[in-house]
Amino acid sequence: MKIVAGILTLLFTLFGHEHTDDIKADxxxxxxxxxxxxxxxxxxxxxxxxxxxxxxxxxxxxxxKCSDASILILESKQNIDKECQEKAIFVMNxxxxxxxxxxxxxxxxxxxxxxxxIIAPRAKANSIKIxxxxxxxxxxxxx
Amino acid sequence: xxxxxxxxxxxxxxxxxxSFAYIYNExxxxxxxxFTRVERDQIxxxxxxxxxxxxxxxxxxxxxxxxxxxxxxxxNENRKKYEHIASLLMTPNIKYxxxxxxDETGRFRFLLDAxxxxxxxxxxxxxxxxxxxxxxxxxxxxxIIKQKNIENLxxxxxxPIISNGEVIALFSVDITTEIQDLIHNSVxxxxxxxxxxxxxxxxxxxxxxxxxxHYFITRKRVFTDPLTNTFNRNYLEELLHVINLKNxxxxxxxxxxxKSINDVYGHQTGDYILIQASKIFxxxxxxGDILVRYGGEEFLxxxxxxxxxxxxxxxxxxxxxxxxxxxxxxxxxxxSVSIGLHKHPSLEKNLHEAIKIADKMLxxxxxxxxxxxxxxxxxxxxxxxSSSKDISFIKEALDEERVVCCYQPIYDYKSGEIYKYESLxxxxxxxGRVVLPFEFLPQIKGTNxxxxxxxxxxxxxxxxxxxxxxxxxxxxxxxDLTNPDIQETIVSTLSNNSExxxxxxxxxxxxxxxxxxxxxxxxxSMLHSLGAKVSIDDFGSGYSNFKTIIDIEANYLKxxxxxxxNIDINIKDYKVAKSIIHFASQSNMKTVxxxxxxxxxxxxxxxxxxxxxxxxYISQPKATLIEKEELFL
Numbered sequence: 192m193k194i195v196a197g198i199l200t201l202l203f204t205l206f207g208h209e210h211t212d213d214i215k216a217d218x219x220x221x222x223x224x225x226x227x228x229x230x231x232x233x234x235x236x237x238x239x240x241x242x243x244x245x246x247x248x249x250x251x252x253x254x255x256k257c258s259d260a261s262i263l264i265l266e267s268k269q270n271i272d273k274e275c276q277e278k279a280i281f282v283m284n285x286x287x288x289x290x291x292x293x294x295x296x297x298x299x300x301x302x303x304x305x306x307x308x309i310i311a312p313r314a315k316a317n318s319i320k321i322x323x324x325x326x327x328x329x330x331x332x333x334x
Numbered sequence: 335x336x337x338x339x340x341x342x343x344x345x346x347x348x349x350x351x352x353s354f355a356y357i358y359n360e361x362x363x364x365x366x367x368x369f370t371r372v373e374r375d376q377i378x379x380x381x382x383x384x385x386x387x388x389x390x391x392x393x394x395x396x397x398x399x400x401x402x403x404x405x406x407x408x409x410n411e412n413r414k415k416y417e418h419i420a421s422l423l424m425t426p427n428i429k430y431x432x433x434x435x436x437d438e439t440g441r442f443r444f445l446l447d448a449x450x451x452x453x454x455x456x457x458x459x460x461x462x463x464x465x466x467x468x469x470x471x472x473x474x475x476x477x478i479i480k481q482k483n484i485e486n487l488x489x490x491x492x493x494p495i496i497s498n499g500e501v502i503a504l505f506s507v508d509i510t511t512e513i514q515d516l517i518h519n520s521v522x523x524x525x526x527x528x529x530x531x532x533x534x535x536x537x538x539x540x541x542x543x544x545x546x547x548h549y550f551i552t553r554k555r556v557f558t559d560p561l562t563n564t565f566n567r568n569y570l571e572e573l574l575h576v577i578n579l580k581n582x583x584x585x586x587x588x589x590x591x592x593k594s595i596n597d598v599y600g601h602q603t604g605d606y607i608l609i610q611a612s613k614i615f616x617x618x619x620x621x622g623d624i625l626v627r628y629g630g631e632e633f634l635x636x637x638x639x640x641x642x643x644x645x646x647x648x649x650x651x652x653x654x655x656x657x658x659x660x661x662x663x664x665x666x667x668x669x670s671v672s673i674g675l676h677k678h679p680s681l682e683k684n685l686h687e688a689i690k691i692a693d694k695m696l697x698x699x700x701x702x703x704x705x706x707x708x709x710x711x712x713x714x715x716x717x718x719x720s721s722s723k724d725i726s727f728i729k730e731a732l733d734e735e736r737v738v739c740c741y742q743p744i745y746d747y748k749s750g751e752i753y754k755y756e757s758l759x760x761x762x763x764x765x766g767r768v769v770l771p772f773e774f775l776p777q778i779k780g781t782n783x784x785x786x787x788x789x790x791x792x793x794x795x796x797x798x799x800x801x802x803x804x805x806x807x808x809x810x811x812x813x814d815l816t817n818p819d820i821q822e823t824i825v826s827t828l829s830n831n832s833e834x835x836x837x838x839x840x841x842x843x844x845x846x847x848x849x850x851x852x853x854x855x856x857x858x859s860m861l862h863s864l865g866a867k868v869s870i871d872d873f874g875s876g877y878s879n880f881k882t883i884i885d886i887e888a889n890y891l892k893x894x895x896x897x898x899x900n901i902d903i904n905i906k907d908y909k910v911a912k913s914i915i916h917f918a919s920q921s922n923m924k925t926v927x928x929x930x931x932x933x934x935x936x937x938x939x940x941x942x943x944x945x946x947x948x949x950x951y952i953s954q955p956k957a958t959l960i961e962k963e964e965l966f967l
Contacts, residue, residue, distance in 0.1 A: 302432075303508070306460065306461045334455050334456060
């Protein structure tokens, strides 16, 4: 409950703020803290600033190449190498969820409010276990 | 007075600051009021349109419940139609317009989105946290969410869509801040201007407060005696301008035998006694009374009438001091206080005059045996028209060591040697001017200050004799001799130093003061017993009583200057002087002629066979003991 409250507070606090990379990293960190995959979470992103933010926080390992990562954070579909297409992907745009079938979740701003969506079947397909603390953000499909 | 100006400026700044703060607050209130009016107008306007859309929506699509709503809007055509209708609502001030429905899990989902940008898909989840969403559902009443003024969102209007009394969805409209921004940007410079003015005024006020604080700290230091933590004499000058004497009685307090305490136990002990005594004084008085250390061991107490009887306060102080136990450095010290009280100082011309009378009462208290309170009785005191500022003038001179002695040689023309010197008191005024005795002695006659001055002169002359080994005479009043403190000083000093005593002559003024002949004889006898000599001063001018003079066995007769100064031209004076010299010779007394101002007078006195001479012809009084070579210059 604390986690949900924390995320809600964070979302609420950040509602309306500039979508800077440190805020995005904060939200992603909260999400990744409550998921588990069958290997160490190593993060790679096509947004270098986001990687720097994760490095500064030092709670998750980061990779300089997408092939070394276990979770990719994408802002653009074009930035993913072929060799990484099968990895678990978290996107920064709701539309990308549709465009990238491997993506299992997204954070994005909708009408000025931060939103989180995690597609449960895709997460399961990626062997990602989602903590019940994130239940409020789970969706069965992309609408 | 400068501080009054500061206070006026401070008050003006305060009023100015309050005015600016008031204007600033009015601007802000007006701005908020405009915001509220704009907001209300916008909401009323939008709510009206939303109601129209809602009616059309419900009736045209035949929606009965939330499932109907979901079903109808799942249809693309229906959705596009009503998105188009709702999009007519969009103006520069309305950024987003959409319909949300709460699903079975309590999450809100988009059913329709008429927004031109950031459009949401059908049934897309929308994370909202504000309680107003749930409240709109629960109450079926419109809700307004005031968003933070960021991201251009100003308020969100939630309009419940109701069918059959049940909220089936929410029409949500996000209104932008454009008008508010415009108002805010227009008013902000004015607000900032007043903020700057207020800050400047506050800074000036702070500066004045600091200045006043510094002034009061300095003032406290200037007006406080550091040893006893009571007011000092500087404060008395301040009181002159503000005190209403009608409200006060004035008491002059003086610790008895304080000089002895200092001499016997040392100055540290004396300071200790002063501190203890001042504590007792302070404990014995009440709020409204004013205690001033007048100097040395003397205190001045202003007793407010509302605090009861001034005499009771004085008696309480006297008793407390007397009963107090004082131990310092292993010694028990006994002390007491004498108090002179003037109960109605407002009857006097001014404060100094009232103090002078209190001081006279103090003198009486000392004379009558110490450790007592004497109250001013108008019948007992003769009226005097003396200058009123002399007591404090002498008090300051004593405290600041500006009381000095000059010495005039008394010449033995037969041997050509200086026989002895007469000490003559002078006060160096604060401006450096030398003030002669006739300017201040008459004014302090009969006051406690007179005997304090005599004490100081005795001290100076005794030191001078010890230092120079010369004979020096000291002028002293009969009343001084009867003062217990002066007598004690003389006895304690001379009884242990016969050489010093042998070189001292006490010149006692022959005057009507000597009303108690037996006491006079007793005192001169005491001086003789100590080994000192006695001279009758100004003989021939007052109430000369030849028998008394013979009885007291004076060593010298000093012929009054008024008989000497014209002796060369006035035959009557010549004859009187001749008679006195003859009388003195027959009575085994030496004669001294003063006021020898010319060679003619000098020669006449030689002719009369006077023993010693003194005057400007021989030498003026000097600050030092001159030698015979410096005579007749």
